[in-house]
Amino acid sequence: MGYNWNWGIFLQPTATGDGTYLGWMFYGFKVTIALSLSAWFIALVLGAVVGILRTVPNKWLSGFATAYVEVFRNIPLLVQLFLWYFVMPELLPENLGNAFKQSNPIVQQFLSSMVCLALFTSARVAEQVRSGINSLPPGQKNAGLAMGFTLSQTYRYVLLPMAVRLIVPPLTSEFLNIFKNSAVCSTIGLLELAAQGRQLVDYTAQPYESFIAVTLAYLLINVVVMFGMRWVEEQVRVPGYIGGK
Amino acid sequence: MITMNKVSKHYGSFQVLTDCTTQVHKGEVIVVCGPSGSGKSTLIKCVNGLEPFQSGEIIVNGVSVGDPKTNLSKLRSTVGMVFQNFELFPHMSIIDNLAIAQTKVLARTQEQAREKGFKLLDRVGLRAQAEKYPGQLSGGQQQRVAIARALAMDPICMLFDEPTSALDPEMVNEVLDVMTELAQEGMTMMCVTHEMGFAKRVASRVIFMDQGRIVEDDSKEAFFDHARSERAQQFLAKILHH
Numbered sequence: 001m002g003y004n005w006n007w008g009i010f011l012q013p014t015a016t017g018d019g020t021y022l023g024w025m026f027y028g029f030k031v032t033i034a035l036s037l038s039a040w041f042i043a044l045v046l047g048a049v050v051g052i053l054r055t056v057p058n059k060w061l062s063g064f065a066t067a068y069v070e071v072f073r074n075i076p077l078l079v080q081l082f083l084w085y086f087v088m089p090e091l092l093p094e095n096l097g098n099a100f101k102q103s104n105p106i107v108q109q110f111l112s113s114m115v116c117l118a119l120f121t122s123a124r125v126a127e128q129v130r131s132g133i134n135s136l137p138p139g140q141k142n143a144g145l146a147m148g149f150t151l152s153q154t155y156r157y158v159l160l161p162m163a164v165r166l167i168v169p170p171l172t173s174e175f176l177n178i179f180k181n182s183a184v185c186s187t188i189g190l191l192e193l194a195a196q197g198r199q200l201v202d203y204t205a206q207p208y209e210s211f212i213a214v215t216l217a218y219l220l221i222n223v224v225v226m227f228g229m230r231w232v233e234e235q236v237r238v239p240g241y242i243g244g245k
Numbered sequence: 246m247i248t249m250n251k252v253s254k255h256y257g258s259f260q261v262l263t264d265c266t267t268q269v270h271k272g273e274v275i276v277v278c279g280p281s282g283s284g285k286s287t288l289i290k291c292v293n294g295l296e297p298f299q300s301g302e303i304i305v306n307g308v309s310v311g312d313p314k315t316n317l318s319k320l321r322s323t324v325g326m327v328f329q330n331f332e333l334f335p336h337m338s339i340i341d342n343l344a345i346a347q348t349k350v351l352a353r354t355q356e357q358a359r360e361k362g363f364k365l366l367d368r369v370g371l372r373a374q375a376e377k378y379p380g381q382l383s384g385g386q387q388q389r390v391a392i393a394r395a396l397a398m399d400p401i402c403m404l405f406d407e408p409t410s411a412l413d414p415e416m417v418n419e420v421l422d423v424m425t426e427l428a429q430e431g432m433t434m435m436c437v438t439h440e441m442g443f444a445k446r447v448a449s450r451v452i453f454m455d456q457g458r459i460v461e462d463d464s465k466e467a468f469f470d471h472a473r474s475e476r477a478q479q480f481l482a483k484i485l486h487h
Contacts, residue, residue: 142295143332147346148322148398157345161336238336240380 009206010213021200028196029217035113035192036179042118043125043178050122051129052155065126072123077184080120085112085188105189113185121178128170132163165236172229179221193217246271246402246433247292252301254287254457261287262298263457269402269435274428276444276465277437279454280480285437288454289404292435293317293324306401322350325395325403329411331387333379339366339390340375343397351398358397365393369423385416392423402433409440441484445469453477 010022053065072080085108089097100108136159144154186195197214201207247269254262262284269275277285290296291303294310294317303310308320333342343362347353353361366372369389371382379387388408395403405424409417421443428434428447438444444451444465451468453461455476461468472478 137330137332139328139330139332140334142290143326143328143334145295145318146293146321146324146326146328147394148318148350149346150318153349157349158334162334165336238380239378240382241335241378 003208005209006206007209009200009204009209012204015203021204024196024200025193025213025217028191028193031110031191032179032182032193032217033221035110035117035185035190036182039114039117039121039182040175040178042114043121043174046118046122047125048129050126052133052160054126054130055133056151069123069126072119073127077116077120077181078187081113081116081184081188084116085109088112106191109185109188109190112188113182113190117178117181117185120181121174124174124177125171128167128174129163132167133159135166136162162238165238168229168233168236172226172233175225175229176222179218179225246273246306247435248302248304249288249292250302250304252288252291252298252303254291254296254298261457262291264301265454265457265459266301267452267459267462269433271433272431273449274432274434274447275436275450275452276448277435277452277454278439278441278444278480279460283454284457285454286406289406289435289437292404293321293326295321295326318350322346322398323401325392325398325400327388327391327395327403327405327408329407331379331384331391331411333387333391333394335379338376338378339371339382342379342390343394346394347397361397362393365396366390369393383416384412385419388412388416388420389423392420392427396427402435403427405434405436405438407437407439409438439484441469441481453480455480 010025011020013019014021014024050065050068053061054069056062075083089100089108091097092100100111140158140162141154144158145151149157182192183194185192186198189195191199193214197210200210204210249265249267252262252265253260265284265288267275277289279285287296291298292305292310294315298311301311305320305324308315310317310320333339334345337345340359340362343365344355344358347358347361348355363372363375366375369392371386371389371393374382374386374390379390382390392403392408408424409420412420417440421440424434424436424443425447436443436448448465451461451463451465452459453468453472453474453476455474460474461472461477463473468477469481472481
């Protein structure tokens with residue numbers, strides 16, 4: 001094939017003199033983790049709120065939540081990213097927009113990416129939360145109310161604890177998705193893992209090594225997430241219930 | 246204790262309840278029966294406001310259920326309800342099922358609530374199961390727990406919505422025994438049930454419903470010996486013949 005394998009490339013100093021190529025990779029790895037985890041945290045909180053709102057009797061609240069989900073679920077992730085990065089700063093009040101545009105470019109890229117991934121994923125989390133709540137027997141809500149719980153107490157003590165347990169498996173796949181989706185953020189110049197992989201190719205002309213390393217890094221993240229979520233699933237298992245001990 | 250006056254309810258154009266009027270006095274045990282779809286369950290759920298109704302009024306212990314100003318949660322905490330499918334909270338142990346509403350709604354301490362819970366579990370013969378989870382109990386046991394859970398709130402009356410319909414036949418009696426005992430202690434009860442033996446033993450009155458109307462509302466003797474309406478006679482003929 002005539003390709004010159006050179007795994008030693010990672011230990012060589014970079015052309016720009018800021019450490020080794022492995023250091024670049026590691027930097028990208030850290031950005032991917034920081035971006036995905038922060039976006040995931042926001043997505044969980046927002047998604048839970050919106051998902052709950054979709055199931056409440058109030059038409060205005062559930063209508064708002066439905067609109068939210070449809071908007072963020074139905075616009076391609078890449079388009080949303082461009083909207084947040086290129087369009088949103090222009091729509092902000094002038095001083096706020098200028099402050100954003102004058103900030104460190106890395107901060108701009110990171111913030112836009114985080115907001116974009118968080119809102120996109122929150123719509124998907126909201127759907128899981130809604131389906132979790134709706135999959136409970138309707139009598140559960142009545143039972144909670146009949147005990148004298150208010151509607152919010154019924155959600156808190158009766159519906160949500162079970163709904164959350166039921167949606168751990170689908171949430172796992174959303175959690176995996178957010179790491180994979182974060183690669184899209186390389187398109188606005190954020191130097192996360194995938195972008196570092198490409199940059200490495202530009203500087204070293206060793207595409208195989210570079211992307212094999214990137215692949216392994218994503219794989220590592222996802223294996224850790226999967227085992228972590230499996231552990232969570234074990235912890236919250238209800239005795240005597242479906243899938244319980 | 247419970248007064249219903251011309252209660253009507255419809256889903257769109259479908260009339261579920263029409264002018265239902267009756268009274269339940271303190272200490273009475275009312276059995277509500279009738280063919281499926283006749284509105285029995287809906288009627289009983291109107292009593293604690295789980296089902297809204299469009300016209301008429303229901304007064305429970307002096308409080309109007311349909312009044313928008315009524316604090317429904319407070320009212321419901323004084324009315325015990327037992328469901329067809331038990332509806333225990335699956336993620337809580339049995340004792341926690343009994344304790345949670347006592348602590349969160351009645352503001353009892355955890356110790357008081359658990360003590361009360363254990364006493365009631367003793368009473369329904371399930372003290373040994375206190376630390377288990379609902380999914381580990383049989384249907385009959387779960388329903389007894391559900392009755393104990395409702396009693397833990399010291400209700401002024403109890404509503405039963407087909408409490409034995411989802412049970413294996415051999416478990417029906419253990420639940421009926423608990424209900425019978427409760428009735429003999431003077432608890433005010435409104436029971437939707439097809440258990441005519443239970444009705445004959447403990448009911449003060451029987452309400453027979455058909456197509457959303459209360460067709461008969463009579464003492465059990467009058468109902469079983471000479472039901473007035475043809476529909477009730479047919480119903481009894483079918484249900485008592487096996």
